[in-house]
Amino acid sequence: MDIKRHLKSALKQLGFDKPRKAQIIPMKTLDAGQDAIVIAATSSGKQVIYETVGLAHSDRLTIVIEPLLALIYNQVQTLKAHDISAEYIDKDTTKEDTEKILKKARKGRLNFLYVTPERLQNSTFLSAMKQTDIFMVVVDECHCVTEWGQTFRDAYLHIGKFIDKLEHKPVICACSATIPADSMDIIRDNLHMDKPAVLRSDLRRDNLILLKKDVTCNKKTLEERLESRIKKLCKLIDKYHKDGSVLVFAQTTAYVDALYNILRERYTDEVTRYHSRVKPERHKKELLFDFLHGERKIMISTSAFSMGIDVSDIELVVHFNAPISMTDYIQQIGRAGRDGRKAHCVLFYDQNDDDDAVSDSFIKKTKKQSAKAAKTIKTKRKQVHDFIHSDNCMVSDILEYQGQNETKTCKRCTVCAKKRRNKK
Structure with a gap:
């Protein structure tokens, strides 16, 4: 399965020759303007999916909402290393620098803007985003909507309201490796997603x-x-x-x-x-x-x-x-x-x-x-x-928690090794 030329070009700018198999359908779905919930294993390249699509639409802004500042710094640094226009606004960004970044976004000279969900409740930020041409809003690690939104970070429960206040509805991408089955509808409804494609790939990590x-x-x-x-x-x-x-x-x-x-x-x-x-x-x-x-x-x-x-x-x-x-x-x-x-x-x-x-x-x-x-x-x-x-294979228990039925044991975890020794 191939991808369009503008996606190939964006992927190459990010330093990759071709997409992984599990990345192709999510890329095509978001590129076509459809909301998507992407569930894929840690290290499978979910970040590359939304960065490729956002970069393919570089004339418009992609907002990426992250839970942790460490994650924001890591991703912005990586994008800048590839000469991609990316910025973040955090609690230590000065008022002057914030104004410069928001002006850059309004004028269409910023490709990616990284923030935490709390930033969306800032009136100055909302006003600037209403005047900005936004292609996509990415809620990375979207399990935080249910994991944290219902406990100590209620800003996660208001992301959908922020999206509704924008002049035009952007594409919404929600992604994570850990979305329990009973959280899917809550995440979709809280983010005000429009009939999102649910794209799930194998969550197993054999290494x-x-x-x-x-x-x-x-x-x-x-x-x-x-x-x-x-x-x-x-x-x-x-x-x-x-x-x-x-x-x-x-x-x-x-x-x-x-x-x-x-x-x-x-x-x-x-x-x-x-x-x-x-x-x-x-x-x-x-x-x-x-x-x-x-x-x-x-x-x-x-x-x-x-x-x-x-x-x-x-x-x-x-x-x-x-x-x-x-x-x-x-x-x-x-x-x-x-x-x-x-x-x-x-x-x-x-x-x-x-x-x-x-x-x-x-x-x-x-x-x-x-x-x-x-x-x-x-x-x-x-x-x-x-x-x-538990006396079950640790990998099987993890996959079951993630909603993936798995009968094949890993043969290497503590439990599997103990069972193997007991058989001898």
């Missing part, structure tokens, strides 16, 4: 080796138990860290800072960190780019560094704490093996309830604002617990 490790420790104090867990983390890094990069996820900023301080003594000049409380913003960007450019090979982060980040050589992902949702887990392991090489993803869990104590605190704070949101988080945490203690 990822999934492992879960019980790090329960019988030491009396939390400090001793964490010390034991950190030793296990270092053993994993020593075992699997070769010439690629390592990504360690921790539940809280305090955990990230503690791990950073300890690991940088052992892995001198290799370690960096990323979370919302690193200040100033300029310094946080420097830490991020150190990792994106390969100057530092070990990143320790909260979920602020989880979706869509494209570092091709990540060979090890470790969850130092059990994540609070399956969506977080799937997105985070999706950072691994994006160059197609084998990568290991190790999930730590404990039966001391140390991780649950942290998430209980988060749920308690959430409950003060919204009992419904707290209940949603509890449900998601239970799904993670069920996954950790």
Whole structure:
């Protein structure tokens, strides 16, 4: 199946000779002006789909709505490296620079504009967008509409209202690797999509080796138990860290800072960190780019560094704490093996309830604002617990959560390996 010449030309400008098979139909659908929900595996190139189509219509603006600033910086940097007109507006963009960017958009000299959903509620931004010729609005990582919109980022629930206020309805593209089946209609309705094509491809990632490790420790104090867990983390890094990069996820900023301080003594000049409380913003960007450019090979982060980040050589992902949702887990392991090489993803869990104590605190704070949101988080945490203690193939359980029935086991995860040993 071929694509039109203007799409081929755009794809080449992005640095690709030809599209992957799973990218062709979504590209054609969006190019023809039809709304689309694109569900594809992490690292399958969803970003290339909307960038190619947006670039093929470079006389008009494409707005890309992202959940995380790290993701915005990463994508804009990549586009600019290919001489493509792309900008972002974040909370640290000065009023003067914001005006320049919006003027550029109104005059048709800007191809891509990256923002978070909160920006859409800004009256100055809305006024400028009403005067701009917009071809497409992309809601990247659209699972955030249900994952976050109903808990702590209600701006996700108002994207459709923003689109309705534009002078002309743009093409709407919503994409993610993690859209639970019961969320599809909610996402479509919230984004005010017009009979979108639902385009699903195989979500399986055969190059990822999934492992879960019980790090329960019988030491009396939390400090001793964490010390034991950190030793296990270092053993994993020593075992699997070769010439690629390592990504360690921790539940809280305090955990990230503690791990950073300890690991940088052992892995001198290799370690960096990323979370919302690193200040100033300029310094946080420097830490991020150190990792994106390969100057530092070990990143320790909260979920602020989880979706869509494209570092091709990540060979090890470790969850130092059990994540609070399956969506977080799937997105985070999706950072691994994006160059197609084998990568290991190790999930730590404990039966001391140390991780649950942290998430209980988060749920308690959430409950003060919204009992419904707290209940949603509890449900998601239970799904993670069920996954950790399941006797099924880890890959099969993940695919089932994503709505893809899979009878074929991976034969390599912790559960499959244990069953294989027991048969001998």
